[in-house]
Amino acid sequence: MTRRFEGKVALVTGGARGIGRGIVEAISAEGGIVGILDRAEDLAQDAAAAIEAAGGRAMAFGGDVANRETFTAAIGIMKQRFGRFDILVNNAIWVRYGPIADITPEMLGRMVGTGFNSIVWGIQTAADAMEAGGSIVNIASAAAFIGMPQGMVYGGVKAGVLGLSRCAAAELGPRGIRVNSVCPGSVPTEGVKINVDPEKVKLRIAKTPMQRLSSVEDVARAACFLASDEAQSITGESLLVDGGSTHAYL
Numbered sequence: 666m667t668r669r670f671e672g673k674v675a676l677v678t679g680g681a682r683g684i685g686r687g688i689v690e691a692i693s694a695e696g697g698i699v700g701i702l703d704r705a706e707d708l709a710q711d712a713a714a715a716i717e718a719a720g721g722r723a724m725a726f727g728g729d730v731a732n733r734e735t736f737t738a739a740i741g742i743m744k745q746r747f748g749r750f751d752i753l754v755n756n757a758i759w760v761r762y763g764p765i766a767d768i769t770p771e772m773l774g775r776m777v778g779t780g781f782n783s784i785v786w787g788i789q790t791a792a793d794a795m796e797a798g799g800s801i802v803n804i805a806s807a808a809a810f811i812g813m814p815q816g817m818v819y820g821g822v823k824a825g826v827l828g829l830s831r832c833a834a835a836e837l838g839p840r841g842i843r844v845n846s847v848c849p850g851s852v853p854t855e856g857v858k859i860n861v862d863p864e865k866v867k868l869r870i871a872k873t874p875m876q877r878l879s880s881v882e883d884v885a886r887a888a889c890f891l892a893s894d895e896a897q898s899i900t901g902e903s904l905l906v907d908g909g910s911t912h913a914y915l
């Protein structure tokens with residue numbers, strides 16, 4: 666096991682479960698101190714306790730990522746406590762799929778707030794706290810590249826994340842701060858179980874060259890690579906972790 670994050674301080678949004686939790690565990694396993702920021706504060710505390718029980722260091726923060734103050738509070742506390750801030754993983758989002766006709770102002774506001782605005786506030790706050798060597802990883806989606814029926818807002822938000830990541834990378838590069846995105850295909854997390862019909866999941870596997878869904882660990886490994894110094898010449902990039910499905914025509 667490598668120790669790429671020894672002495673580094675990271676914050677993962679939506680880190681209490683699913684892909685975020687996998688990234689929290691992977692960063693901690695390689696020596697990083699991890700902040701877990703999640704609307705589900707109890708789950709975030711459980712995740713932090715599990716990391717500490719396994720010998721790592723973690724802090725839990727409750728809050729809604731749609732609000733800038735959530736980031737200023739969490740990153741401010743971590744910087745004050747540990748004297749540095751190195752890695753932000755913007756992972757949280759609230760998602761609902763549905764026909765265009767059923768989109769409501771409430772749904773649109775919530776998805777854009779948690780999936781797009783949050784990343785703007787996260788990047789703004791993290792960039793202010795980071796020194797050269799800092800790395801921001803945004804969890805976008807393969808949906809940024811494809812036309813998914815009943816996913817107009819989600820696909821639009823995720824495509825927007827890739828656009829803002831490239832702009833942030835261009836602006837922050839001269840300060841030595843990198844910004845990249847990971848684009849998972851379907852990963853069987855709680856969020857997906859609520860939102861996606863099991864028959865559709867079977868169809869997606871059949872249309873995936875690797876004939877399987879990607880796992881939380883697959884996505885966490887890609888996020889850790891981009892967050893680490895191994896990717897020190899990579900910025901403004903997006904990395905598909907989808908078993909080849911997005912570019913295949915099966």
Ligand SMILES: NC(=O)c1ccc[n+]([C@@H]2O[C@H](COP(=O)([O-])OP(=O)(O)OC[C@H]3O[C@@H](n4cnc5c(N)ncnc54)[C@H](O)[C@@H]3O)[C@@H](O)[C@H]2O)c1
Nearest residue numbers: 679682683684703704729730756757806849851852854856
């Ligand atoms: N699972 C997939 O198939 C898949 C595919 C592509 C992209 N992604 C992306 O990966 C990321 C994680 O997905 P997941 O499947 O693990 O999700 P999930 O629903 O299982 O977990 C999301 C976490 O974010 C937290 N969260 C939600 N709204 C929040 C808010 N307003 N403030 C703070 N925390 C909030 C939830 O409490 C939860 O812990 C998302 O950005 C998602 O779009 C997932």
